[in-house]
Structure formats: structure tokens, C-alpha cells
Amino acid sequence: MDKEKVLMIIGTFMVLVVPGVCGVALVGVGSFVHGIEVQSPEDLAPAPPIVTLAEFERIEPDMSYEEVVDVIGDPGVEIGPSSAPETTTADADTVSYVWQNDDASNMTATFKNDRLLERSQLYLE
Structure with missing residues (x-):
């Protein structure tokens, strides 16, 4: 070379x-x-989910916000007045919360006078 x-x-x-x-x-x-x-x-490693499908299924109509928090183990995030058809923005006692996991799966719950009015979930496992 x-x-x-x-x-x-x-x-x-x-x-x-x-x-x-x-x-x-x-x-x-x-x-x-x-x-x-x-x-x-x-x-x-991904964080454990905040809310699961099993927890969502344990939540029943007319539960209080605190009862829902006890089931999930997290207070969720208040997202403001409800968009439910049964409510209006004038309903000061109506509020919605969301519990969202890192993978964007989530649960939303609407309470009126501290009682569960409706709930929905997206992609919970």
C-alpha cells in the first residue's frame, strides 16, 4: 500500500x-x-392509566362527584359548564369533568347539583 x-x-x-x-x-x-x-x-415506560374501562363501568347514574372520584382515584379536570342537551350555560350547578390517559383515551362526566347526569368514554381499556 x-x-x-x-x-x-x-x-x-x-x-x-x-x-x-x-x-x-x-x-x-x-x-x-x-x-x-x-x-x-x-x-x-408509559404511566398507568388514570381511568380504565372497568372503573367507567362501575360508575352509575346519580352518583355524587365524590363517589365517582372514589371509584377512579383521581379528581379529573373541570372542563366547564355542560354541553348536555338537558342543560344550559345558565345552569350554574352543572359542571363537566374529564379524566384523560396518556394515550388520549378518556372519560367525561357531567354533574348537576353534584349528581351524575351523564358519562361517556372514548377508547378506554
């Missing part, structure tokens, strides 16, 4: 491999120095 080919191989190695190795080393050192924790795939 002639000197020119050897220099070309060494040059290619220097241009392609060395910067990558140095970059990985710098990221590792930077993570160590700054206390950045690298997450493993197990750490990135």
Missing part, C-alpha cells in the same frame, strides 16, 4: 470517527459534571 492511500485512510478516520468519539465522551462527561441522569428504557 502506498503512502498516499495510508494518509487517505488516516485522514478519513480522523474526520469521521474521532469527532464522534469525542462528542460521545463530552456528552458523558457533561452529564456526569452537571448531574444529568440518563434514562433507561424502563424509566420511559
Whole structure:
């Protein structure tokens, strides 16, 4: 092998491999120095669902908001006055809540005078 080919191989190695190795080393050192924790795939596992189909099916008409929260184990997020046909925005005692999982499956419940008026679910498992 002639000197020119050897220099070309060494040059290619220097241009392609060395910067990558140095970059990985710098990221590792930077993570160590700054206390950045690298997450493993197990750490990135999806969170357990907030609401399940089994919980949805245990919820019955006329339950109070607190009874529904006891079944689900989460207070949900208030989304405002109901859009149910039986109610109007003037119904100050009517409010809807949503419980949404990370996968976008969810349950919505509407309460009037603290009693379950209607519920619906989307893609719960």
C-alpha cells in the first residue's frame, strides 16, 4: 500500500470517527459534571392509566362527584359548564369533568347539583 492511500485512510478516520468519539465522551462527561441522569428504557415506560374501562363501568347514574372520584382515584379536570342537551350555560350547578390517559383515551362526566347526569368514554381499556 502506498503512502498516499495510508494518509487517505488516516485522514478519513480522523474526520469521521474521532469527532464522534469525542462528542460521545463530552456528552458523558457533561452529564456526569452537571448531574444529568440518563434514562433507561424502563424509566420511559408509559404511566398507568388514570381511568380504565372497568372503573367507567362501575360508575352509575346519580352518583355524587365524590363517589365517582372514589371509584377512579383521581379528581379529573373541570372542563366547564355542560354541553348536555338537558342543560344550559345558565345552569350554574352543572359542571363537566374529564379524566384523560396518556394515550388520549378518556372519560367525561357531567354533574348537576353534584349528581351524575351523564358519562361517556372514548377508547378506554
